[in-house]
Amino acid sequence: MKKISFLTLLLVIGLVVAGCSNDTSGGAEGEVGGEITVWAHPFTGDAEKEEEMWDKISTSFQEEYDAEVNIEIIPWANRDQKILTALAANNGPDVFYAIPDQMPQYADVGMLLELDPYLEGYDMDDFVDSALVSTTWKDKLYGLPILQSVDTLFYNKSVIEAIGEDPENLPETWKEFEAWAVKAKEQGFYATSFQGGGSMNNTLYPYIWQAGGDIVSADNEVLINGEGGVEAFSFINKMYKNGWIPEDSVTAMEQNALWEDGQMLAILGSGNTLANLQNKGKIDFVIGPPLKNKKQAAYGTTGMFVVPSNTDNPATAAEFVKTLTNAENQRTFNKVTQYIPARESSKDIFDEQPFLSQLASYTQYTLPGVINPKGRDIMPMIQAQLQAMLEGDVTPQEAADAAAEAIEGAVSQ
Template sequence: MKKKRFSFMALLLSGSLLFSACSNDTSTTPDKGKDSGKVDGEITVWVHPYTGDAKKEEEMWKEITANYNKEFPDVEVNIETIPWANRDQKVLTALAANNGPDVFYAIPDQMPQYADVGMLLELDPYLEDSDLEGFVDTSLVSTTWKDKKYGLPILQEAYTFIYNLDVVKAIGEDPANLPQTWEEFEAWAAKAKEKGFYALNYLGGGSMNGTIYPWIWQAGGDVVTDENEVLINSSESVKAFEMINNFYQKGYIPEDSITATTQDELWFGGKILAQLGSGISITMMEKEGEFDFAIAPPLTGEKQLTYGTTGMFVVPSNSDNPDAAAEFVKAVTNAENQRIFNTVTQYIPTQEEAKDIFDSNQYMSQLATYTQYALPGVIHPKGRAIMPFIQAEIQAMMAGDKTPQEAADAAAEAIEAELAKP
């Protein structure tokens, strides 16, 4: 059985993951193996199925591992693919049993949960300034908690508006001059309504990342900071509540937007002016779309921002071989290996120079330029837990039961109560 530096106890209680006291002290300077020539041994890396082609991904990981072994030939790398389903539980159970991986893939709402209880290795002692050169600035947001880096990003997305050009022409507007600001889009929304179209999809039954959060950020607001300052009911954030409420009450978004999880039938049926989407949406349009489309930069309110998840690799703080693991994280996210990984998976690289993989793809090349505006969500240990509270209040607002300010205040109160829990 593998010996680990720390022991983590993970308990499942009332749907929340609670951890026993774990050391948060990562001040010990690691023995930087690359410099001392001591990077050897064995590491296990947990990855997920990123496409539907297991054979192609197997070859991808062989190539990436071979690149790593060019610099660290004495490290044996074991790549293990685990399913997406129940991944949180699998990771936590394995680490609690002292039998976890040395490197694993994490997303933005997982990282702060793990880092806050000392489950992740701080990577700053392993990083030189040059190691961070080339990364899109926004891609590093989700890898940082309390001013410390706990991962490096390998992929990124950016959500923006995809326009049905038939509808654009039907409302008398120019496809070459798509809206850039809130005011411009709202003017188009009114014209769309007059012509019998919806202006935008809105999936109120889905994640806040694809509904209210982009509007909050564009308004200059925020949800909650890493210092537990709740800002969702600030004057800036309330502007986003007002915008969504205005769109719904005026019929600019579909009637089922309060609880909808998909509006594809309306979109592909040519009934909506614009859809908030990402690279997957573009792929679907190229395969299934029956009308011409164009994408535009994220809208600007007070700021030009949008949502886009970030995928990263992290190292558990109880890894048997932290030196080799940290070097693997640096290697797998370098430009060369990002080209390999993202060519197969068709995500957007977080290294600027690796974005050249999309040079021959008009839409993905354009979308890749928008990651500079993409925030990865609410980076906070309670980021996932507070979403249902916000969703419920926005739904109540859209149903006419609360004003935007009342809904925002109620959401803030619920968030504060959640943050007060141990």
């Protein structure tokens, strides 16, 4: 049997959706009831606790709407292929979990149900603005957010004191961080982490946003080699050449050992980093705000639930997504998962957890990566140019220009 490529599956989905679009384009018609299937993933290592969480959420919905909800937990691995294959065969879920780089791919080929017609009278104002960026494609809403995360700098207090700085007065700008980086290098420490072999979401992109730039717009305008992009490439190059980031930063996937050995001033981390630090208890740390140059910004994912456009029960599926992401269920879900709620009012679950409360206050600055159907495709192209720059093969301007040329080729296909 021939292997079906991801692109081929997308095209198949487009045909499937086109074939059934007459059934789902009539707006929010239909009564809520019947049966739906929801695909979610394991969000923690505690399957029993998650099962209790889903039982609570689904039972309350079933009691209110006399509808049956089947929750199925599917693995993270190969989730794209599983979802696309099931929907192409017209036996997929009625609701499923998606992340920001999936949503525009699916929405652009007509795979997702537009939710706007189902939201009359629904409280949208409580959602964090940055979370809705991830669920919107071409001015239409295709999902409702359930969780967010924030990547920002975690500082080792012992190293701060060793370089003669104040852990209660952390850097807020590139200039201030650079001053600390110089002192850290003089005292034999690295300033921060940089995993050049990992996702651009955690490496290059935040610096581009902080410099006031962007990568590529939703309408395929390539921006990476603008002033902000070149400034970001230049700043990263400066950190590497000056030894502020480790020697293996060109291809590194992680640099936790250097951080855990006390050789690093700060590491870029998120809620998972916080959990690890609190569990191990070896490093006395403080969390800093996302840095800014022209703009304060950070990467942060958004998890959402979406409805495929070929569902047999769109009204019930849409209503379940609304219920799942209301303020109370955001509290239920994120108390268990320890992610940040995507509703402002639900962040009160962290009132007694200062570090998580601090991280939650930074979601206003987060961006979810590249919201474009080609977002995944262009990342390795950009990464190759970033790595070539760090290896000394090209200048920051040349790296940015080459990345722009590669992006233009990808989005024009």
